[in-house]
Amino acid sequence: MSVKTIEDLFIHELSDIHSAERQLTKALPRLAKAADAPELASAFEAHLEETNGQIERIDQVVELLGIKLKRIKCAAMEGLIEEGKEVIDEVEAGPLRDAALIGGAQKVEHYEIASYGTLCALAKQLGYKDAIPLLQETLDEEKATDEKLTMLAESGGNARAARQAA
Template sequence: MEMQSLQDLMIDELRDLYSAENQILKALPKMIKKATAPELKQGFEKHLRETEGHVERLDKIFQQLDASHRGKKCKGMEGIIEDGKELMEEDADPEVMDAGLIGAAQHVEHYEMAGYGCVRTYSELLGLSDVAKLLQKTLDEEKATDQKLTELSRQINVKAEKAA
């Protein structure tokens, strides 16, 4: 695609995020199944519903920009999810697996936070305040999820350390 302006760059990154979110939608149910700790399962379930909302917000943004969401497969997210799949195939103690799932999910969240932070800033610079507000909402939810995962890891990593 043409990459002549900051708006072009923003749309390119938004397509990347659209692909990333849809990959996460497919990966999260597998992570929910694999998780053992009820609070971790619930956390993933909550984020699955939030992720559906993130896709809806991106749809709204593409409409506002009169642009298509098509055309990109986010290779960064593909790699992060592939790493998570490898982990899930391991024959691990349930508590160790939970600790690993938290780590995998935090890789996902940090990748998204970087992407949303960029597009939020581009949209502000371009004077697209409605778009910026929508992106900020998603960014806030990704950050809150990351913090929740950090809290959960405090208990779960201790249990994992005692396993075996």
């Protein structure tokens, strides 16, 4: 990674989150299939549609700014997805697995929130006025998804998992 300017950093961060989002489009169907609660499966399926829209927005930013993304693989997302696979393999299907899947999904959302927050700040610094609304829209979606996951956990998911263990 050769990052020498703030523009280089912006392109690197945008390339990294592009890779992360593309990896996530492959992982979300597995998570939906592994979820026991129908509302959790639906949340993963809805986030897949949203993620595809977020990739389209990244492509719009690239086109608007006339930049070229780097061909990199987001190691952080790769690790988070691997953790999700371990949950699916090691935790029996049911409320406990759902609780673990929600926790893992929130780790993903927090990574994405940090990434898009950074990109918004860099875009402001660079004067990329047309890119900021696109990045902010995705940041807002990631925050909303995190809130939905919290609500799923608090509205009974974690309590069902606790009863299962008792």
